[in-house]
Amino acid sequence: MQLEYHPKDEFKYCPFCGQQDSFIFDGKKKFKCSQCARTFYMNAxxxxxxxxxxxxxxxxxxxxxxxxxxxxxxxxxxxxxxxxxxxxxxxxxxxxxxxxxxxxxxxxxxxxxxxxxxxxxxxxxxxxxxxxxxxxxxxxxxxxxxxxxxxxxxxxxxxxxxxxxxxxxxxxxxxxxxxxxx
Ligand SMILES: [Zn+2]
Missing domain, CATH: 3.90.79.10 (Nucleoside Triphosphate Pyrophosphohydrolase)
Incomplete structure (x- = not known):
């Protein structure tokens, strides 16, 4: 997987609660918001x-x-x-x-x-x-x-x-x- 243009660098806000810089990628397959705790899986x-x-x-x-x-x-x-x-x-x-x-x-x-x-x-x-x-x-x-x-x-x-x-x-x-x- 290339890292350039990866969604983890492009997604600036949590799409659920709108908090800035809280939507964190786990390095493998999942985003989790540190504010509202909701998750989003990246699938191929x-x-x-x-x-x-x-x-x-x-x-x-x-x-x-x-x-x-x-x-x-x-x-x-x-x-x-x-x-x-x-x-x-x-x-x-x-x-x-x-x-x-x-x-x-x-x-x-x-x-x-x-x-x-x-x-x-x-x-x-x-x-x-x-x-x-x-x-x-x-x-x-x-x-x-x-x-x-x-x-x-x-x-x-x-x-x-x-x-x-x-x-x-x-x-x-x-x-x-x-x-x-x-
Ligand atoms: Zn959130």
Whole structure:
């Protein structure tokens, strides 16, 4: 977990009683107000991503916006409230790359991530799926994807990938394929 922009440095007042400088983080997962004693647990937000293999290589998107603007990412995004991860990944892939093939994604792995938005750190648990598709003709970058790039596994530069979770997941994926990126 990164400490920059952590909510403990951004939350100046207790949201329950309004007291200043009383809402104290325990260093792990919980805020407690020293004035009114109420507590608030920090939980990881759910997010989804996909490794999409194609004959041209693995599909990456280049990010259009901060955080990690202009860096490579796997397509995906946050899970909405009351949405399941399977629905979320299909919605995000449709929005981001016009991926319309429902029902073809297999669960792959999960990994934690740090996501700083508007100077506030959101800690996520990213849920990754995997699929292979032959036909990429209908895929187009939209929403927060600037472009789609297909990269052969042996040509992937881990340093060009923005987020720690996607870096880790791609390394694990390449390990399974016996492609050394260490
Ligand atoms: Zn309070």
């Amino acid at each position: 937000a759910s997010a989804v991503g996909a490794i999409i293999e194609t004959p041209k290589g693995i599909l990456f998107v280049r990010r259009k916006f901060e955080p990690k603007k202009d860096m490579l990412d796997l397509p995906g995004g946050f899970v909405d409230l009351n949405e399941n991860a399977e629905e979320a990944i299909l919605r995000e892939l449709k929005e981001e790359i016009n991926f319309l093939e429902s029902g073809k994604l297999d669960f792959f792995i999960t990994n934690p991530n740090d996501y700083v938005f508007n100077n506030l750190l959101y800690i996520t648990l990213d849920i990754f799926f995997h699929t292979y598709i032959e036909n990429t003709n209908d895929l187009i970058a939209s929403d927060d994807a600037l472009s789609i790039e297909y990269i052969k596994p042996s040509d992937i530069n881990i340093d060009e990938i923005g987020f720690i979770s996607a870096k880790t997941v791609i390394k694990i994926f390449l390990d399974k394929k016996n492609i050394d990126k260490s």
